Amino acid sequence: MTGLERLSLNQATTKLWTLEEAVRGCVEAEIPAIGLWREHLQEAGVERAAGIVRDAGLAVSSLCRGGFFTASAAAGRTRALEDNRRAVEEAAMVGAPVLVLVCGGLPPGSRDLDGARAQVLDSIRELAPYASEHGVRLGIEPLHPMFCADRAVVSTLGQALDLAEQFPEEQVGVVVDTYHVWWDPDVWVQIARAGSRITGFQLADWVLPLPADVLLGRGHVGDGHIDIARFASAVDGAGYGGFVEVEIFNERIWQTAGAETVRTVVERFLAHVGRR
């Protein structure tokens, strides 16, 4: 027992590594799983990527990402759905059990949040059966409310569950990312409610000050304000037994050598999440 049996390295954490480098980094650090990103699959070629991961004996915890469903015109929504079908196919090819959905913000110039939220529901309604046929579960990820206008009109775990519960459990679940939901006074109740809808669990810490690009402000587990251990217990307590991805977007961390980042990821995982 290394204590790392449930750790997965999300590729975003070592963004500058190629797929091969990330796979090798996981193997060397005894990390048994990887969370893949489509951009890295496309660099490597999807089939080749699938082979590289499989040959290394790594599990795939998720594929990031589908979504961005919202658009001002029907043509844009159709294009988004087509792209999401490709994402589903890629998830199936690489053996990712879940496609993580970042649902999209307000269409350009729109202030119609209800309308955008309705578009998200409609799109998931179209995509879910297709994903199901491919053996891929959709994971709705609520994003921090500071991304509501431009990236995701799904802002809380409760709202993600309201969407997910309109579909069979095996088709649509939710992804809990500590960075996005830690502030929510209702989060513990919603994690318990989520139960077996939880199809992904991602870790990053909230560090201050936020950088100019708030997308890139996440910290290593333990460097910030989030009680990560409490989240790990709550998610397990709700019945989740899957991989725990560490997914950190941070320009400074990206400029650090990948092997050093992985060492920090492992150390912090053992210290804050521990053997579970």
Next chain:
Amino acid sequence: MTGLERLSLNQATTKLWTLEEAVRGCVEAEIPAIGLWREHLQEAGVERAAGIVRDAGLAVSSLCRGGFFTASAAAGRTRALEDNRRAVEEAAMVGAPVLVLVCGGLPPGSRDLDGARAQVLDSIRELAPYASEHGVRLGIEPLHPMFCADRAVVSTLGQALDLAEQFPEEQVGVVVDTYHVWWDPDVWVQIARAGSRITGFQLADWVLPLPADVLLGRGHVGDGHIDIARFASAVDGAGYGGFVEVEIFNERIWQTAGAETVRTVVERFLAHVGRR
């Protein structure tokens, strides 16, 4: 009827103006009320400031701000309460019906969000009777979740109401600021629930990109992603009939001549909030 009967200029919008300049600016623009800040009162001297506002015939819509209750040690919490009692006294002196509370973030080094939230409740419990004796209502303002760690552990209108409802309605209400709550899927239900607990209504728009200091990223009404008109209707529909403050923190707007800013505030108010 100018259509401006319910408009109030929050001093934060014209931060570089002295109190005298802001008061003159309101009078010249036929804005009948002003939202005051303690820092400007202290510059002018509180009694003198009260006279300047009164002599100009302006109403005071609120005093910003009390709060910042959270601290790691008892001494810090006691100091915060003392400062809040001074704020209550100043609100009474200038005729502000409400003291706006920005409740405070996590104490340094703490990850105990529940604990910080309990501190906020305890502090309001101590402060509310004192405020009531002075004829000042406390207004709990939920802040955008991106300020949860450093400025306010009260992040949603629902959470603010859960706090406020533990006190008599005339002692503790809530302040609805469009910038902080616009993303919340539950906000319309919570505004209706708030009803006569609404003791302040503030406008600013959500504009992108966020600046390096996310405190200063607010836009003029109409420049961003928020359906301000819908908020104005909802708040009125809940029974609120008080002043509508425009409160914009934005470095670029601060560098604009105050009179020009006030012209924009008036134009946008008429266009998006209108005669009501």
